[in-house]
Amino acid sequence: MATKIINEVDAYIQAAPELALPHLKAIRQLIQSTVPKAEEYVSYGIPSYKLNGPLIGFGAFKDHISLFMLNGSFLSNPPFDLSKYPQTKSAIHFSYKDKLPSALIKKIIKARLVENIAKEKIKAEKKAKK
Numbered sequence: 252m253a254t255k256i257i258n259e260v261d262a263y264i265q266a267a268p269e270l271a272l273p274h275l276k277a278i279r280q281l282i283q284s285t286v287p288k289a290e291e292y293v294s295y296g297i298p299s300y301k302l303n304g305p306l307i308g309f310g311a312f313k314d315h316i317s318l319f320m321l322n323g324s325f326l327s328n329p330p331f332d333l334s335k336y337p338q339t340k341s342a343i344h345f346s347y348k349d350k351l352p353s354a355l356i357k358k359i360i361k362a363r364l365v366e367n368i369a370k371e372k373i374k375a376e377k378k379a380k381k
Contacts, residue, residue, distance in 0.1 A: 259293040270347050271311035277351050278309045278316065285360045294321075303367035307360055317342040318356065320363060330362050331355075 264275045275298075282289065282300055289300040297319060299308035305321035319342045320326055326338050333355075337344040343359070345351055 258291070260291050260298040263293060263298050267311040271316060274316040274345065274347060274351055275309065275311055277353070278318065278356065281351075281353055281356050282307060282309075282360060285357050286364060302364060303371045306363050306367060312344075315344040315346050316351075317344050318359065320359075322363075322366070325363060325366065329359075331358060333359075 260279065264272065264279065267275055279298065283291075286300065286302050286306065289302040289306055292299055292301065294305075294308065297308045297310040299319070299321060300306045308319035308321055310317050310319065315337075317339075321341070323341055326333070326341065326343065333343055
């Protein structure tokens with residue numbers, strides 16, 4: 252019989268309240284299918300992903316799931332309308348009562364990756380000038 256290796260993200264999801272499980276599993280699958288090369292890890296107690304830098308994270312809370320941008324600027328000037336959803340400086344919240352907006356979440360992930368690639372390019376250009 253094959254044994255399944257349980258990583259920190261699996262443990263986070265398994266420990267979450269029953270109400271959160273479908274949303275957590277769905278967001279994880281969306282992230283993994285959108286950026287399959289992203290590295291999965293836990294940072295600040297939440298499942299997170301990095302590709303060309305910190306990319307996206309998610310966490311379960313009492314009444315909602317949060318999608319964390321892992322930067323402080325994305326939600327201050329997003330490339331598309333997110334006004335329908337409650338937000339903080341670095342996270343957007345999705346109620347457990349509602350179906351997850353999968354297409355929007357994929358757009359957010361892709362937009363964050365574009366930001367990371369651009370930042371990495373700028374860093375490389377600055378380093379090349381030195």
